Amino acid sequence: MPAEAPPEAASSRPLPEGFLPSNCTYAEQDWPILARQWFPVCRADDALARPRQVMVLNLRLVVYRMPDGIRVGRDMCPHRGLPLSGGRVEGEELVCAYHGLRFGSDGQCTKVPEKLAPKTADCFKVTMFPAVERHGLVWTCLIPDAGPEVPDGTSDSPFKLSSDRFAESMVFEFLDSSMIVEPENHQSLKKLGLSEYQRLLEEIGFSSETSSSPSPFS
Ligand code: FES
Secondary structure, three states: OOOEOOHHHHHOOOOOOOOOOOOOOOOOOOHHHHOOOEEEEEEOOOOOOOOEEEEEOOEEEEEEEEOOEEEEEEOOOOOOOOOHHHOEEEOOEEEOOOOOOEEOOOOEEEEOOHHHOOOOHHHOEOOEEOEEEEOOEEEEEOOOOOOOOOOOOOOOOOEEEEEEOOOOEEEEEEOOOOOOOOHHHHHHHHHHHHHHHHHHHHHHOOEEEEEEOOOOOO
């Protein structure tokens, strides 16, 4: 059975209200709408022996495997902001490569090296996102509204997924939208969302197609 993130990880809002990645290439009003969708970040069967950096909607994420499942966090150590993807997993902890802070499964710092005293572990927490394994892929959502709603054609997601793992191809269809957006903005959001899916899937090594069904806003 695929491992899923604990429900509380999927229901909390990891990023502060109004957050935008630095050097964001999306319009300020589009990014938070797209960030509520689920995006694939890697193959579920990737060994992930070392933490890996992926980019979703201009935000750098770190993906790694803990003994109890895959984790997706912001690729930014809360100590000095350096990438956690340069670190390593030791037992049940992610260890930052720079000054050796250790983080548990929930992103909370568990140990600060003595040289950094008087700072304590309570001071540091990695921003974590939900991680769900489905359709042979690992998915995450940057602004989860509720529980996991990975595209599968049955949820309320505006994207429908048809996959053929053996053919290594995936088709994403943009259904009539449940996104709350202004009609004049709808077309561009559809294109932005689909191109992000396509980019990520190609990066993962799948050929992908995207298509869109007629919409009242088209
Ligand atoms: S930047 Fe990670 S421990 Fe200092």
